[in-house]
Amino acid sequence: MTDILDENKITNIIEVKNLTKTFGADSDPMKVEAVKGINFSVKKGEIFGFLGPNGAGKTTTLNMLSTLLFSTSGTAIINNSDIIKEPDLVRKNIGMVFQETSVDIDLTGWENMELHAIMYGLDKKTRTKRIKEMLEIVDLSDKAKTLVQNYSGGMKRRLEIARGLLHYPNCLFLDEPTIGLDPQTRRSIWDHIKKLNQEYGITIILTTHYMEEADELCDRICIIDHGEIIALDTSENLKAKLKGDTILMEFENNKDLIKFKDKIKDFPGINAIKLVMDRNGIALNPQNMPGHPPMGGGPPMPGKIPKKMMKQMQQMMMKMKDQHSTKLNITIENGGEKIPELIKIANDLEVKIKSLTIKQPSLEDVFIHYTGRSIRAEEGEGRIHLIRKIIQSRMGGGRRH
Template identity: 45%
Template structure:
């Protein structure tokens, strides 16, 4: 059963010569955690806004929880929760009041509301701060509260637009745990957007990589990384003054990329090849400032498909 079905979705903002979302198609399974991963301006928020009925598509169709986002907005809205990219809490109210206000809008009765507020506060570990005004919350606490608010009415599908943007590593990890737990305990389908390849990799069953309005790859993180396969060896050097082509010519190198002051070589068993690489560098008088051997990440997948980094 599909929670989301998107076909040929296109959005042109008035005055723009390009499509912010350009013939995008994908589906999300019920109960899945799915990410749209991509750089600034890729069209992630625009896609989310269309799926949450906040923006009209120029063409194409999308169904959320079985309802068409253009023809049956009210049913879509009743089925979803949203955490926006921009903070949207009322800072003058306490955490509990923010949650209560939201639950009232969804018509949840008093007793159920009180129980549910306790439940969601517990999940994001804000019980102790429930009666403090949000103005006094840290960035991570605010984001946790927004997450709690997004699912207080038990939506079928929860949209999270950059849920951990601007948070430190530790807080980000905690939010990941909450998202995972929520999906696990309540079975809610989660669609999130992120710049953060580790976030997509860690949390999501499948990832759609977005660039310039298009989905350029879509699969499980593992399958995406397997597209590259092999090991990657990155060499840091002053690339402008070196003949980097000599690395390209090594017979065990199956792919070569140059980016800023790094040359990245793809090969099997990089661990065994590093001495030979260093020997060549030394012979050519190339000073290697650092060497890094790694398995491909989703960032590498993006780099290999687009020739750019997610964070330029």
């Protein structure tokens, strides 16, 4: 037993214990339980991915682990230091790249790095050496003297990664490292992340909305929703757990979908039937309403909705979500053989199938299985999230800690 514990101490660089964050007091009608007592560990040298819908609690978790935010209860040990009792020691071991760009566009790349290095108390000689070294790693040496306002989105992201590495951390937290970047730039960032991990042995914890990113980069994937961990394993194992092929069926309308879904609920070999929320359904999320703290953080939108009315609205919206969906995700054993029978059922019911696809489970199917939402809908939601952020910034809002 002692051996196992010692072994864990060496191999686990992060151990999270009952970590909880609640925004707002009990009496606050807008209280949000963003992270609900989560437990997990990250192995040394691992790339560990946090996958989850908007508002799932990813950023809140990362902010607590990087000591930017106090936990309501629970703690985490990072490289043998406690985030609550020894935040200074923790900070020495970690680097952080925020979800939102935080470089100063009026400075050059070098100046941005220098400012950060000064904040870390590095002397002039060390600063120069490390800035050169880090800019080299992210292929920005030739842009060091260029103003950041002339950088592309991908270059800004790489600069932020380089900046997060100046103090030689063992662990790097990347909150949505490739959000909003085109596929090609995204791939180049992936190469840099892999290099940092494989050549420099840095443990990486990242959050993402992109399935292919998690699949490509992460040794293990943790799916988080409503502040709780709902799945944690390698991508391969998560897919294998779905047991069966995935059939995605799109119907002419929601009525047809419900009729068909009711009919097949006892069909042999079916392991799961999920409604895939479409964008309209997701757009009606109560978290986008006035008075509720927005997903991704920040103060509530102006105006306050009484608790009772909020609850009614939530119920109404959940109902509307069910009424909107026209897509069904079915996990079924030997799916190929079952298709003719499923089509026959649809014909007998006189419901119209718009499209039908079958495939081996992908990470997206895993996501739908656990969260009941498609990542495409998430992207739609992300846009609303962005619009809210723009409104807030115009109104002078900022992040609460």
